[in-house]
Amino acid sequence: MPVNKPKIVVLGAGYGGLMTVTRLTKQLGTNDADITLVNKHNYHYETTWLHEASAGTLHHDRCRYQIKDVINSSRVNFVQATVESIDKEAKKVVTSDGELSYDYLVVALGAVPETFGIAGLKEYAFSISNINSARQLREHIELQFATYNTEAEKRPERLTIVVGGAGFTGIEFLGELGNRVPELCKEYDIDQKDVRIICVEAAPTALPGFDPELIDYAMNYLQGKGVEFKIGTAIKECTSEGIIVGKDDDTEEIKAETVVWAAGVRGNPIVEAAGFENMRGRVKVSPDLRVPENDDVFIIGDCSLIINEEINRPYPPTAQIAMQQGETVAKNLAALVKGGSLESFKPDIKGTVASLGEHDAVGVAFGKKLQGTKASAMKKIIDNRSLFMVGGPGLVLKKGKFKFF
Amino acid sequence: MPVNKPKIVVLGAGYGGLMTVTRLTKQLGTNDADITLVNKHNYHYETTWLHEASAGTLHHDRCRYQIKDVINSSRVNFVQATVESIDKEAKKVVTSDGELSYDYLVVALGAVPETFGIAGLKEYAFSISNINSARQLREHIELQFATYNTEAEKRPERLTIVVGGAGFTGIEFLGELGNRVPELCKEYDIDQKDVRIICVEAAPTALPGFDPELIDYAMNYLQGKGVEFKIGTAIKECTSEGIIVGKDDDTEEIKAETVVWAAGVRGNPIVEAAGFENMRGRVKVSPDLRVPENDDVFIIGDCSLIINEEINRPYPPTAQIAMQQGETVAKNLAALVKGGSLESFKPDIKGTVASLGEHDAVGVAFGKKLQGTKASAMKKIIDNRSLFMVGGPGLVLKKGKFKFF
Known part of the structure; x- marks a missing residue:
């Protein structure tokens, strides 16, 4: 029996964390590592759909699904708890349900609203x-x-x-x-x-x-x-x-x-409190998505900051990037555990479409400007794609956006 | 062409007022009288179903119907307005939409909550x-x-x-x-x-x-x-x-x-302000349902007070009594207009059933104690009956309480 399997702890079951875990169970065998996923709720929600639940045009249950339905429960230890702090020296995470030690940590805790100090x-x-x-x-x-x-x-x-x-x-x-x-x-x-x-x-x-x-x-x-x-x-x-x-x-x-x-978000305060060098809760990560000074800690999603070198400005935090980061982190963790070289993350921006209600939208997809019903159709494809990436066709059928008649 | 047709004004399209008007158009011919119905809203609501709308177990639209759907619009002049006051000497009603003069008035303005002076x-x-x-x-x-x-x-x-x-x-x-x-x-x-x-x-x-x-x-x-x-x-x-x-x-x-x-109601304050002798907005009416001192004014429903002589106490204000009063008032108005003697009102209490949610109830119907599903079924019959009385089988089909499967 193998002993001393490395412990991988993933914090957060948003787009980045959930993608990391689902890909990791494919990259690693049962005996390669212990994988733990920590999340406040027993469900994942589609952050990019919340404007619909907030307005009341889509029921909130359509915007979430049970985490157990998309992870391999025999391979991933799911802990429903609130992360309270990270102790990077002791390599421990304190949660509302006790402490967890890690060999490798993936921080995917998402964003909180940024109020820029505006009173009230x-x-x-x-x-x-x-x-x-x-x-x-x-x-x-x-x-x-x-x-x-x-x-x-x-x-x-x-x-x-x-x-x-x-x-x-x-x-x-x-x-x-x-x-x-x-x-x-x-x-x-x-x-x-x-x-x-x-x-x-x-x-x-x-x-x-x-x-x-x-x-x-x-x-x-x-x-x-x-x-x-x-x-x-x-x-x-x-x-x-x-x-x-x-x-x-x-x-x-x-x-x-x-x-x-609805004017802005910032990284999770837990990242700041942990002592990682950050800007408004976002950590400028290395090309392999690790914290420069802590090579056992990956940070992805809204808590990470990566620069678009074409314009020398940070990429906006999006679900698209978080999911792509999750895929890279899974590969890099597998390389660390089984040996191999780490790859550099390179976002592949397929497009950005903002919906204007159920039947209209504006945006760019695959380099092409879109508006009206075409943009709206593309938006639904994008929404369904994130379900597909995490949960395959079954999840798309269950929670996807389309009409049968 | 007939001139000086008597003007009948009915205030309120609750159980009593609506029953008066629908029966009146059957009792009187086109040339017998001008009939005006005044109501705050363009709809009637089933007061006795409001506990369901309040809890959220039945949509409020199921508890109301358009007044124009149940009255004969060629015979009844419907005025959507709020009644502000009654001038019984000048035989006028002041509404938010102007004044109306009457020869005969039916006050069916319903109840308001009685808070017994409890602060807050x-x-x-x-x-x-x-x-x-x-x-x-x-x-x-x-x-x-x-x-x-x-x-x-x-x-x-x-x-x-x-x-x-x-x-x-x-x-x-x-x-x-x-x-x-x-x-x-x-x-x-x-x-x-x-x-x-x-x-x-x-x-x-x-x-x-x-x-x-x-x-x-x-x-x-x-x-x-x-x-x-x-x-x-x-x-x-x-x-x-x-x-x-x-x-x-x-x-x-x-x-x-x-x-x-939910601990009590009283008659409408407009009745008090009009100077009728009253107890908490309820007027003790004559057997023919008129105000003893004003034989051109009928008061019915929650603003009227009639004594149950068997126990020498007032009948509680119910939809059942209000509807029966409406039928009597229609007959008595017809008698006043066309000649004939007025009849005395005698409540015919068929039963009282309190629901305990959709599937249970307690009460008495036709002299028999009921509880459980039988009482619940009887309650739905009572609810449907009030629709039938006002709007016939069409209204029961549209708004009634039953399941097809």
Whole structure:
């Protein structure tokens, strides 16, 4: 019987962590290593679909699946626990369910919202971060609509939704709201003219990094659905009553019972607390995805930072990159365990498509600009592809986005 | 062409008002009278089904139907407006849409919650009064469940629901909660052990007026679904954090994000403001259902008070009595308009069944005690009967309670 099998611990069952584990069980034999996966929930969720669950256009159960359904349970020890800290010197992880020691660690703990120090956002704004926050936001919006007609004096702020950020998540959420709001108006006997959806973006453009033609298309489409844009406008403060925008003395209050912060993410604070050199929780990893000073620790996904050398700027954290990193990490761990050389990670950006609700989208795929139904179809292919990568055709059939009739 | 047709104005399209109007168009010819129906909404709702809409076990659209679908629009002038006041001397009604003068008035404005002066109930407690309040309550409860897992420190009061009153409405609502709570727990990944449902009743018994055997059955059934009863316990105050029960210094606070007041109703305040002699908004009407001092005004339903002479106490305000009153008023109006003698109203109490959720109930029908599935079946017959009375078999098919398979 083999002794002293190396212990591989993977933290997080998001896109990166889950891909690492599913590929690892294919790369390594039973006797090569002990593999442990730690995750807060017993399910994986599709982070890139949460804007739909948050708006209420797709049920949250459609955005998640049981981890046990996609991992090989005879090969992977799954621990449902919250990671509390990493002790890289002692090579230990402290979880809510006890300590785990490791020989190799994969940190794939994902992102948390970045509020840039704006007062009140943490207290009063909703976020599109996980299943819990998504369904809370969905229900919060619905309660505002349900309450509107119970009040003798109508309060327009009940029907005012502010979305902070016109980046990828903000735009996709607005697209879903465009479809959801008419449903809510019908459900609660509300005239849609009484509803306001306001998107506030501090940057000089929506969808930074997108082609101007696609940005125009997206904004026109959303304006047609009733969205008002305030581009180049900073949120100064979020309060229990709404937001304050503007600069210095030239400020304006927008009363809104619903403020959604969708303007940015940062790496997990556990990465910072562990003492890895980082920028906002993201660690600039070596080409083989290890921490430069800790060659037993891989960091991938939203907690990793890799540079796009063509433009000398970091790649944005995406599911696409996290999954590709997971594949590389699995290969590199196999090389460390069984011998061999580690490969360098090179992202293969197949495309980026932002949906504008169920039937429209904008983006680039395989080098081609897309908008309208073609982009929407491509978006669904991308969504289904991530299911396929982790769970094969069975998972696509179970959770995929398509209609049979 | 006939001139000076008498003007009949009916206020409210609840059970009583709608029955009056539908019967009146059969009793009177086109040239006999002008008939006007005034109602706040363009729909009628089944007040006796609202506990289901409030719990979320039956969609609110199943509990309402369009008024135009059940009245003869060529015969009845429907005015969607809120009644603001009645001037019985000038024989006028002031509505949000202008004034209406009448020769004969039927007041069927229904009930409002009676809070008996308990502090905080109006501000903080929910009620099961109408479509708006029902769906607000449904969404409020759902948001508490949706929020529970988003909070790092779990707050048990999010999952604590206090129902004030173990009378008919309170018990029926508890029955629905018994079915709804397991669904909510599944939807939001909550252990049902974390949920508390507490029913507080000041009277010495639940379901006053019911047979003790049936009361036992109902309480045991609900306790089995997780309901805690505090019978003979008065709510002293309702606050933003829950309720305070007890007397003088011997008080206890029960923290709860949801407090539902289901312990009583009173007549509409418009009846009081109009100067009719009344007790809590209910007018003790003559046998022919007119106001003793105003023989051009009929008052029916929850705003009327009639005495059960067998026990020398008022009949409780029920849909059953309101509908029977509507039939009598239609006949008596026809007699006033065309000549003839007015008949005296005599309630024909066919039974009283309180549901305990979809599959159980307790009550008495045609003099026989019922519990379990038989009572539940009888309850559905009663519910369907009120649809039949107003809208015939078509309405039963459209909105009735039955399963085809």
